[in-house]
Amino acid sequence: MSVSPVIVVDTREQDSWKFGNLPTEPGTLSTGDYSIKGLTHLIAIERKSLPDLLGCVGRERDRFKRELQRLRAFRFRCLVVEASYADLERGGWRSKIQPSHVLGALAAWMAQYALPVILAGDHQAAARFAERYLFQAARCIAQENAALGVTAECVA
Numbered sequence: 001m002s003v004s005p006v007i008v009v010d011t012r013e014q015d016s017w018k019f020g021n022l023p024t025e026p027g028t029l030s031t032g033d034y035s036i037k038g039l040t041h042l043i044a045i046e047r048k049s050l051p052d053l054l055g056c057v058g059r060e061r062d063r064f065k066r067e068l069q070r071l072r073a074f075r076f077r078c079l080v081v082e083a084s085y086a087d088l089e090r091g092g093w094r095s096k097i098q099p100s101h102v103l104g105a106l107a108a109w110m111a112q113y114a115l116p117v118i119l120a121g122d123h124q125a126a127a128r129f130a131e132r133y134l135f136q137a138a139r140c141i142a143q144e145n146a147a148l149g150v151t152a153e154c155v156a
Helices: 050-057 061-071 085-090 099-113 123-148
Strands: 007-010 024-027 034-036 043-048 076-081 117-119
Touching: 034 123, 043 050, 043 061, 043 123, 050 061, 050 099, 061 076, 061 099, 076 123, 085 099, 085 117, 099 117, 117 123
Parallel strands: 007 024, 043 076, 076 117
Antiparallel strands: 007 034, 034 043
């Protein structure tokens, strides 16, 4: 069995990740910024740069919580942040939002929405993690489908 997933990048995504191993294509995702072709109803990654995250903790909080509620419906989901725990703890950004508020919001979202949060470090490390996660999620689904004798679009 060979898995050949194609990453779907939401057309509204700005400063999108570049991947080294998997092909991409643009698409409109109802939830999240990245998924796998043919599995967009099962897999979703939400990407946040540090400025985006600060906005989601602050002025955009209600809108983002609605996004998190939609993410709950996905079997494979995660929030990938382009910052490290140390970056968040250190603060030093222009926003008035305190580091404790950011870390508290992430902990609350993890608990309330059963949401894995990956503090990837930077843009490139986040892209590498996301590519691995998307591949493994597609692989898991392909293996389950193979066991059931079902073929999926991402299985070559």
